[in-house]
Amino acid sequence: MTVVENLLLGRHVHMRHYVAPSFLYFGPARRQEIRERELVEEVIDFLELQAVRKQQVGTLSYGFQKRVELGRALCMQPAVLLLDEPMAGMNAEEKEDMARYILDVNELAGVTVVLIEHDMSVVMDISHIVTVLDFGVVIAQGSPAEVAAEPAVIKAYLGEHV
Amino acid sequence: MRGKSGGSAVSDGAATFPKLLAEHAARHGGRRIALKEKRYGIWQTITWAEWEQRVRRFAQGLASMGFARGEPLAILGDNRPEWVISELAAQSLGGMSVGLYPDGVLEEVEHVIQHAQVRFVVAEDQEQVDKLIALREAGRLETVERIVYYDPRGLEHYDQAELLHFPDVERAGEEFEREHPGWFDEQVASVAPTDIAILCTTSGTTAKPKLAMLTHANLLSMGSSLMSLDPIKPRDEFVSFLPLAWIGEQMLALACGLQTGFAISFPESSQTVRADLREIGPRVMFSPPRIWQSLLSSVQVRLSDAGWVKRALFGLGYTVGKRAAERRLRGRRLGPLLSLAYPLAAATALRPVRNQLGLVRLRRAYTGGAPLGPDVFTFFHAIGVNLKQIYGQTEICGIAVAHRDGDIRFNTVGTPIPGTDIAIAESGEILLRSPAVFPGYYRNEEATAEALRDGWLHTGDAGYLEEDGHLVVIDRAKDVMAAADGTPFSPAFVENKLKFSEHVEEAVVFGGEERAFVTAMVSIDPETVGTWAERNHLSYTTYTDLAQKPEVYDLVRDAVARANADLPESVRVRRFVLLHKQLDADDEELTRTRNVRRGTLNDRYADIIAALYDPDAAAVTVKSVVTYQDGSQAERDITLRVAAVDGRPRARPRRRLRELIGSGA
Numbered sequence: 051m052t053v054v055e056n057l058l059l060g061r062h063v064h065m066r067h068y069v070a071p072s073f074l075y076f077g078p079a080r081r082q083e084i085r086e087r088e089l090v091e092e093v094i095d096f097l098e099l100q101a102v103r104k105q106q107v108g109t110l111s112y113g114f115q116k117r118v119e120l121g122r123a124l125c126m127q128p129a130v131l132l133l134d135e136p137m138a139g140m141n142a143e144e145k146e147d148m149a150r151y152i153l154d155v156n157e158l159a160g161v162t163v164v165l166i167e168h169d170m171s172v173v174m175d176i177s178h179i180v181t182v183l184d185f186g187v188v189i190a191q192g193s194p195a196e197v198a199a200e201p202a203v204i205k206a207y208l209g210e211h212v
Numbered sequence: 213m214r215g216k217s218g219g220s221a222v223s224d225g226a227a228t229f230p231k232l233l234a235e236h237a238a239r240h241g242g243r244r245i246a247l248k249e250k251r252y253g254i255w256q257t258i259t260w261a262e263w264e265q266r267v268r269r270f271a272q273g274l275a276s277m278g279f280a281r282g283e284p285l286a287i288l289g290d291n292r293p294e295w296v297i298s299e300l301a302a303q304s305l306g307g308m309s310v311g312l313y314p315d316g317v318l319e320e321v322e323h324v325i326q327h328a329q330v331r332f333v334v335a336e337d338q339e340q341v342d343k344l345i346a347l348r349e350a351g352r353l354e355t356v357e358r359i360v361y362y363d364p365r366g367l368e369h370y371d372q373a374e375l376l377h378f379p380d381v382e383r384a385g386e387e388f389e390r391e392h393p394g395w396f397d398e399q400v401a402s403v404a405p406t407d408i409a410i411l412c413t414t415s416g417t418t419a420k421p422k423l424a425m426l427t428h429a430n431l432l433s434m435g436s437s438l439m440s441l442d443p444i445k446p447r448d449e450f451v452s453f454l455p456l457a458w459i460g461e462q463m464l465a466l467a468c469g470l471q472t473g474f475a476i477s478f479p480e481s482s483q484t485v486r487a488d489l490r491e492i493g494p495r496v497m498f499s500p501p502r503i504w505q506s507l508l509s510s511v512q513v514r515l516s517d518a519g520w521v522k523r524a525l526f527g528l529g530y531t532v533g534k535r536a537a538e539r540r541l542r543g544r545r546l547g548p549l550l551s552l553a554y555p556l557a558a559a560t561a562l563r564p565v566r567n568q569l570g571l572v573r574l575r576r577a578y579t580g581g582a583p584l585g586p587d588v589f590t591f592f593h594a595i596g597v598n599l600k601q602i603y604g605q606t607e608i609c610g611i612a613v614a615h616r617d618g619d620i621r622f623n624t625v626g627t628p629i630p631g632t633d634i635a636i637a638e639s640g641e642i643l644l645r646s647p648a649v650f651p652g653y654y655r656n657e658e659a660t661a662e663a664l665r666d667g668w669l670h671t672g673d674a675g676y677l678e679e680d681g682h683l684v685v686i687d688r689a690k691d692v693m694a695a696a697d698g699t700p701f702s703p704a705f706v707e708n709k710l711k712f713s714e715h716v717e718e719a720v721v722f723g724g725e726e727r728a729f730v731t732a733m734v735s736i737d738p739e740t741v742g743t744w745a746e747r748n749h750l751s752y753t754t755y756t757d758l759a760q761k762p763e764v765y766d767l768v769r770d771a772v773a774r775a776n777a778d779l780p781e782s783v784r785v786r787r788f789v790l791l792h793k794q795l796d797a798d799d800e801e802l803t804r805t806r807n808v809r810r811g812t813l814n815d816r817y818a819d820i821i822a823a824l825y826d827p828d829a830a831a832v833t834v835k836s837v838v839t840y841q842d843g844s845q846a847e848r849d850i851t852l853r854v855a856a857v858d859g860r861p862r863a864r865p866r867r868r869l870r871e872l873i874g875s876g877a
Contacts (some may be wrong), residue, residue, distance in 0.1 A: 091252035101483035103253060157368065 052104050056118055057090040060125030092122045096159075097151060113144035122153060124159065131155065132164045137172055145169070149176050170207075174198065182206070221766035228428040229409055230267070230400045232302040232470040237264035240473070250480035250488055251394045258293055263300075266293075266382065268396050271301035273385030274332060275395075277358060281306040281659045284328045284411055288312040288321065288344070289336025291478045293364040294378055296466065298334040299456075302429075303409055304400050305550075310411040310423065311457030313804040315797070318343055320804075322352050323420050328411055328654060329355050334378075337363035345372060405429035411654050414457050414606045415581075415803045423654035424606045426459075434609035434648035435467035437629045441614065442576050446473045448495035449573070453478075453485045453822060458805060459610040460498050460580060467609065489570030497574060500581040501588070501708075502806050504599070507569055508588050509714045513740055514568075529561020530594055541620050562595045571597050578602045580611070581805055583685070585708045586622040593620075601625045603685055607669055608632075609648040613683050624682035634683060634769055635668065641689050642675045645670040691810065693724035695782040706730065706775070706783060707808075713771035714740045718795045720808050721785065729786040731824040733817060734768055735759075735794050741767070756792040756850060765855050772857045785857055787824050792836055793848045823854050830854055 051059070065086065071079045092101055097117050102110055107118050116136060123131055136152070137145045153176055156163050167173050173180060174194045181189040182203050190200040197203055230390035236246065237260045242793035247258040258266075279285070287295055287309055299309040310328050314336065321343055325333065333356055335341050341361050347353040361367060362378035363835045389396065409428045452465045453500040464477050479488035498697050515523055532553045536546055546554060566572045577592070580602040603625035612635065615626035630636045632646040649669045651810040652660035663670055674689040686692050687702035688854055695701045703721040710719040710732060717737040723730035744767065745752055752758040768790060776784040795801040800812050814821065823832035 091254075095252060100253075100480045101487075105723070116407065154366070209467070 052108060053094070053099055053102050053107055053110075053118055053121075054087075054090060054104065056107050057093055057125050058086060059119050060122035061086045061089065063126055066158075090125060093124050096124070096154070097121050113140060113147065116140070116144070116148065119149065120148075124155065124161075128161060130162045130164060132166075134166045135168070136165070137167060137169050145172060152176060219289040226405060227432055227471075228400075228403045228405055228407070229431075229466065229470055230300055230403055232432075233260075233264055233267065233300055234289065234400060236260045236470070236473050242590070245475045246473075247296065248475055248477040248492075249293050250478070250484070250491075253480075255477070255491075263293075263297065266297045267300040267304060268389070269382040269385035269400070270297055270378070271385065272388040272396055273383070274301060276384050276388040277303060277332075277381075279305060279307065280331055282407075283307045283332070284310050285331040286310045286312055286325055286328070286333040287315075287456070288333060288340045289316060289362075290314050291454075291456055291461075292336065292362070293478065294334070295456050296476070298360075299410070299466070303403065304396065306399065306403050306407055308408045308411055308425075311413070311455070311462075313413075313455050313457050316804065317798050318347055320421075322347050322428075324413060324423065325353055325356065327728055328423055331355055331357045332360070333358070334360045334362070337361065338366035341367060341370070341375065345370075348374075357524045366869060375572075403428070405432070408651075410462060412462065412606050413457060413804075415805045415807055421803075422656055422659055425652055425654050426606075426609055426650050430648045430650060431462070431608050432471060433631065433646070434463065434611060435471050437631045437646070437648070438463075438611055439468060439472065439720050440630050441616065442496075444468055444472050444474060444496055447721065448472070448474045448575075449477065449492050450496060451477045451479065451483075451485075451492050451494045453489070454499060454503075455804070459606045460500070463610040464496065464498050484571060490567075491570075493573040495573055495575045495578070497571075497580040498580065498602075500805060501579055501584040504579055504584060504588055504592065505711065507571075508591050509737065509740055511565060511569070511591075512714045513743060515822050516743075526561045527808065528563070529557035532557035533562045533594035533596065534590060537590070537596075537755070540618070541593065542564070543618050555671075556598060566597065574598070576600065576617075578614070580604065582807055583704060583708055585688055585712045587712045589622045603683060605669075605671055607650045607663060607671075608644055608646060609650070612644045612646060612648070621682060624678065624684050626683065627681045628683075634677070636676060637670075639689070640674045640676065641684075642671045642673045642683070642685065645669065646670060654812065695723055695730065695780075696725065696728055697782045698725075699780055699782045701730070701783045703810075706732070706779065706785065709775035709778065709793045710734065710772060710785070712775070713746065713768070715767055716771055718802075718808065719730050720795075720813055722824065723783065727825060730783050731821075732772070732788040733791055733813075733824075734772075734788055735791045738767065738794070755794065759790040759792060759852060760851075762853075765853060769855055769857055773804070776857065787854055787856050789824060789832070789852050789854050791820075791822050792834070792852060816858035820852065 065082060068078070071077050094100060097120065099117065099121065102114060107115060110118070120136065133152070138150055140148065149172055152163055152165065155161050165173070165177065177194055180192065180194050181188060182195045182197055184206040189202040189206060190197045241261045242259045245257045246260040246263045248255045250256070274285070285298060285307055287298050289295060300714060302309045310324060310330060311326055333344060334671055335344060341359060344353065344356065348356060357374060358376060359374050360378055360381055361377045365375055367375070405426060405428045408425045409431055410426050411423040412426055414424055415421070450464060450469065452461060454461045456462060456465065469476055471526055477488070477492045479485045504810040515526060516617055532550065536550050536554045539546055539550070563572065571577070574597055575597045577597055579599060584601065589599060598617065600620060602611050603613040604611040611629060612632045613625050613628050627637050632644060635643045637643055645668050652664065672689050674687060674692045675683055675685040687704045689703065692700065692702050701723055703723065707719040710716050715737055716734055718735045720733045721730060722732070738755050738758070740759060745758060747761065747762070750761060750763055752761060758764060768788070772785050772788055795808065797804050797806070800809060801816070802808055819834055820832050823829040831851050831853050833849055835847055836850050837845055837847050
């Protein structure tokens, strides 16, 4: 599937599907398609996917594929976005881009982002509130600075002096 | 002095950019499209009336904030409608626009803005605004009072008092118009053709860029002279994808565009230019050599990936196209056999390639700014692109000499366009005289006095006129040297020979009287060499690693040997080094228009040059300092091999595409 098709897929939960009008060129199906494509194009603009709009997602680089995934989630217009390790396997540049987009999602689109991540530099850089878990138990919660100073966190994530 | 005149030019004496805009708006109103910008995947259009109205509003908005008559307005951003709206707005108020290259680093931005004493800047987006704010906070841009941005993304939380959103300025302009009806039209009417329209940065291969003042009359006379030669029609399409800070883009998009009234299209982003070119199908195009070279490389790469049927078919068609082009360029008719074969070749091989490149509707194409290799020229003519060399400088609005249709020779730059006189000084320097010659550099009388003497523009280029009036440009006058045995020799000429290899991205050639032989520093093209390495099962990590592979050295050695084959014995490249990095304008190694800056390179790579001339040196260690866009730097040690070139290229097992497109076939 191309990038555009992939993103349109994210709109499916918001679309109405009637069998008969779908066969007609004009009418409600066409209007819906135009409306949805408009929203998808805004996401493309937002994530700077213009150059790959019509390419097959499978042929794109890993960083782009992840970006398309984020785009598809955005197309669903969520109130809260849960991202499970969006930076996994990325190089420094791709990570930086992704961090930028996550910030933009939060600041420009006004979506709350719940980020599960163990890349400390990313977590400390972009989060407002950090919750630290150690084997399923919450051991600290607060701003990045507060959390980083918490002895329990240092113990669990960095180890202790011997 | 030997002189040659190109005849007289026709130009409306009282015209200015804003007046022409007002005329088009009055004549075509909302019926004809003036600007197109691709956004959200669709070409969004702006009619002449809308363009005029937005200029009107923005200009009045500027005026309400205290923009004075004759003041410069700096514009920093990619090509967008707002760029040309801002430019025309400044000009409507009798002011001038100063274009800045959007990829320019802090020092360049600072130099131009400080030098021109700019108070008002239009910046595209957060990236550009950040540059300006960084400079201001460092206390280096005291003159700037207002920064107007038009892409608000990411700028929501900026609270600097000088920041303004473009639509807000337009709204302020509407307000201003209610209070001062008729004021704007008076302003437009009072702009004289002799007022400065733009301050254009010169390419600055030797020093910091100077700002050339160009008047409305300069620009329009150049446009009309060019179009009296090569007419452009109002319905023709034009895609504006090269920086509007460059004189070449100002020349076609505005100086020709406003006289003709053709539509200007702005691509969606710099990555989508190819696709957008294909969608629009421009009729006319002016690009520096690097664009043509990269188009050729993309054809070379795609062909080498194609199946043998396609390759054979293209090979056949290309041979026919090349023969036909050779005859046509000499003004001869095709023979009976070619007349039969050509339409077939055009339909099966040549037109499809042109279509892939987005050049299928192109009527005329120009190259300028630097010499273009004859092989690249041949390629484009063979596939049916009417590519012509032009010669000019920022100081003469970009164009003074051009090839005529049907009279194109690859080693010359053509004959003077109408209205232009040309002469060669005793020293061999090219002198030009025309209505398009600028009145001087902005706030730099010393340089002005040097460039303008006895009514002639001293170009600083060395060249000569052939019997039939064609001008041959050798090089920058100070770059032309003699080889060890006295043969005249121009580094740029040898460099262009080397650059015909799709694997060579940039080359810098050294030589001259005090040097025993000629050597070169070469930077490889990461894409083509990367593809080549992949196909030959050669693994590599970084650009530096790839460049230092012995196999890559062999590859480039062949390219050098092939280039040597066409050169006189004494100017052949004997030794070369593959550089650990690409030459970059951010490192001040290239100008923004991608010409090499020899002075910087001589200093920075003194160790490499010494090793090139030390017969015992097989390698050289260099300290590499990388400057990032934000101005920070990093340093490391790298060892580079030095290779010697002797004899011919190695024989190849199979006839390769390069021979096909290059000298052979």
